[in-house]
Amino acid sequence: MNKYNTAVIGAGPAGMMAAIIASQNGKRVALIEKNAQPGRKLLATGNGRCNLTNKYISTGRYHGASPEFIKTVLGQFNQTAAMKFFNNLGLVLKEEDNGRIFPRTNQSSSVAEVMRLALVEHGVHILLNTQVKAIERQGVWKVLLNNQSALKTDSLIIATGGRAAHYLGSTGDGLYWAQKLGHSLTPIHAALVPMETVETWPKEIQGIKVEAGIRATSNDNKIGETTGDLLFTSYGVSGTAAMALAGSIAPLLKTSRVRLHIDLFPDMTKEELDLIILHIFQNAGKRTLRGSLIGLLPDRIIPVVARFAKLDEHKQAGKISHANRLEIVRVLKDITLTVSKLRPMKEAQVTAGGIDTREIKPQSLESKLMKGLYFAGEIIDVDGDSGGFNLQWAWSSGHLAGMSAE
Ligand SMILES: Cc1cc2nc3c(=O)[nH]c(=O)nc-3n(C[C@H](O)[C@H](O)[C@H](O)COP(=O)(O)OP(=O)(O)OC[C@H]3O[C@@H](n4cnc5c(N)ncnc54)[C@H](O)[C@@H]3O)c2cc1C
Structure with a gap:
C-alpha cells in the first residue's frame, strides 16, 4: 500500500493549491480526484473566464463563519499573495470593474493548466478517475479508493467542496465523512443561485x-x-x-x-x-x-x-x-x-453552510477533534459574494492547509 506524508482529497482550486504548497514544503503528496481531470469546476468559473480573486477582499464580503476566523485564514495568504503566486506560475492577470481579477487570456483553462503543471513539476502523485470511498484512522490515515485499493498518509486534507453544481464533482462526500468523524455541520443551502x-x-x-x-x-x-x-x-x-x-x-x-x-x-x-x-x-x-x-x-x-x-x-x-x-x-x-x-442546489455557484468553524483551528485549518485532519475550500462554513471572493477563499484556505499539514 502506497504511503504518503500528505494526501489531499479533491483536485478543485483548494485541493490543488494545498497539494502544491505541501509538496513545496518537501512532503510526499497524493492528490486524489474522482473526475478525469483536475479543476472541472474551476474551468466553469466566471463564464469560462475565471474571476480568480478581487482587489477588494475583506471579511465583510464573506458569510458563515465568524469574521475573526475568516480574517485569520485570509490574512495568511491574501489576494496580493495569490496574484503573486499565479504570476510566478507564469499567469498574466488583468483587473476589470469592481476590482475583479481575471487571467489576461480570458480563459479559465489557463488557470487550471498552470496549476496542473505546477503539481506535476513538484512531483505530486495525481490520481485521476479515483473516487475516495471512505477514510479511516488507524494510527495513520487510511484512504479507501473505488478501485479496491487504498493508501496510507500521515496527514489528510479534505477539499471535496460543498454541494453546489454537483455535476462538476462536489457531491458532498467530505461533509459526510467529517460528520462521521464527529464534526458538526451548519445548515446547508444554496447561495449565489x-x-x-x-x-x-x-x-x-x-x-x-x-x-x-x-x-x-x-x-x-x-x-x-x-x-x-x-x-x-x-x-x-x-x-x-x-x-x-x-x-x-x-x-x-x-x-x-x-x-x-x-x-x-x-x-x-x-x-x-x-x-x-x-x-x-x-x-x-x-x-x-x-x-x-x-x-x-x-x-x-x-x-x-x-x-x-x-x-x-x-x-x-x-x-x-x-x-x-x-x-x-x-x-x-x-x-x-x-x-x-x-432554484435547486445544482444551479447554485456556492454552498452556504458546511463544517462548523468552531471545530477547526483558524491558524492551521486542522480539525480540533482529529489530529492530522485538515479542511480547505468550500467544505468549510464560509461562502463569499460574487466577484472572485469564493476562489480567493479556496486559494487562502488551500494554501494554509498545505502549509500546516504535518
Ligand atoms: C458555474 C460556476 C461559476 C463560478 N464562478 C466563480 C468565479 O468566477 N469566481 C469565484 O470566486 N468563484 C466562482 N464559483 C465558485 C467556485 O468555483 C467555488 O467556490 C470553488 O470551486 C470551490 O473550490 P473547492 O476546491 O473547495 O471545491 P470544488 O471546486 O468543488 O472541488 C472539489 C473537488 O473534489 C472532488 N471530489 C469530491 N468528492 C470526491 C471523492 N469522493 N473522491 C475524489 N474526489 C472528490 C470533486 O470532483 C472536485 O473536483 C463558481 C461556481 C460555479 C458552479
Whole structure:
C-alpha cells in the first residue's frame, strides 16, 4: 500500500493549491480526484473566464463563519499573495470593474493548466478517475479508493467542496465523512443561485438582461441590497445581482414573505428619470406609449411597465397626464416580485453552510477533534459574494492547509 506524508482529497482550486504548497514544503503528496481531470469546476468559473480573486477582499464580503476566523485564514495568504503566486506560475492577470481579477487570456483553462503543471513539476502523485470511498484512522490515515485499493498518509486534507453544481464533482462526500468523524455541520443551502417568483410576468420577458438595483425585504424589512445584472427567466430571476441576494433570503423563505424591489434606473433619482420621460413624451408626436419608450427600455419590458402603471401601451404618449407619468416613474424605480423558492442546489455557484468553524483551528485549518485532519475550500462554513471572493477563499484556505499539514 502506497504511503504518503500528505494526501489531499479533491483536485478543485483548494485541493490543488494545498497539494502544491505541501509538496513545496518537501512532503510526499497524493492528490486524489474522482473526475478525469483536475479543476472541472474551476474551468466553469466566471463564464469560462475565471474571476480568480478581487482587489477588494475583506471579511465583510464573506458569510458563515465568524469574521475573526475568516480574517485569520485570509490574512495568511491574501489576494496580493495569490496574484503573486499565479504570476510566478507564469499567469498574466488583468483587473476589470469592481476590482475583479481575471487571467489576461480570458480563459479559465489557463488557470487550471498552470496549476496542473505546477503539481506535476513538484512531483505530486495525481490520481485521476479515483473516487475516495471512505477514510479511516488507524494510527495513520487510511484512504479507501473505488478501485479496491487504498493508501496510507500521515496527514489528510479534505477539499471535496460543498454541494453546489454537483455535476462538476462536489457531491458532498467530505461533509459526510467529517460528520462521521464527529464534526458538526451548519445548515446547508444554496447561495449565489437564481430564484423562482410567484408572479409569472418574468416569463413574458425571459432572456432580457438589465442593470438594476434590487432591494430584498422580508415582511417589509430590508434584508439586503445589490446592484448589477438582472436576468429575467421563465421561472423568475437570475443574474449576478439576483443571485447575490439568495444567501440572505434562503433562511427566511419558509417563515416570511420575501420580496424583491427592482429599480430599473439605479443610477437616477425619480426626478431625473421623470425629466427624461417628460422630454421623450414632449417630442413623441403621435407615437404610442410603447413606441415612445422604445429608446429608454428594452421593447418587451414596456407592456409590463404599462400594465403596472395601469396604462394602455397603445395610448398616445403626448396625452399621458402628469400623474400617469409619475406612476410610470414609480414603477420603473420599484417593480416588485415575490420570491417563492430558490432554484435547486445544482444551479447554485456556492454552498452556504458546511463544517462548523468552531471545530477547526483558524491558524492551521486542522480539525480540533482529529489530529492530522485538515479542511480547505468550500467544505468549510464560509461562502463569499460574487466577484472572485469564493476562489480567493479556496486559494487562502488551500494554501494554509498545505502549509500546516504535518
Ligand atoms: C458555474 C460556476 C461559476 C463560478 N464562478 C466563480 C468565479 O468566477 N469566481 C469565484 O470566486 N468563484 C466562482 N464559483 C465558485 C467556485 O468555483 C467555488 O467556490 C470553488 O470551486 C470551490 O473550490 P473547492 O476546491 O473547495 O471545491 P470544488 O471546486 O468543488 O472541488 C472539489 C473537488 O473534489 C472532488 N471530489 C469530491 N468528492 C470526491 C471523492 N469522493 N473522491 C475524489 N474526489 C472528490 C470533486 O470532483 C472536485 O473536483 C463558481 C461556481 C460555479 C458552479
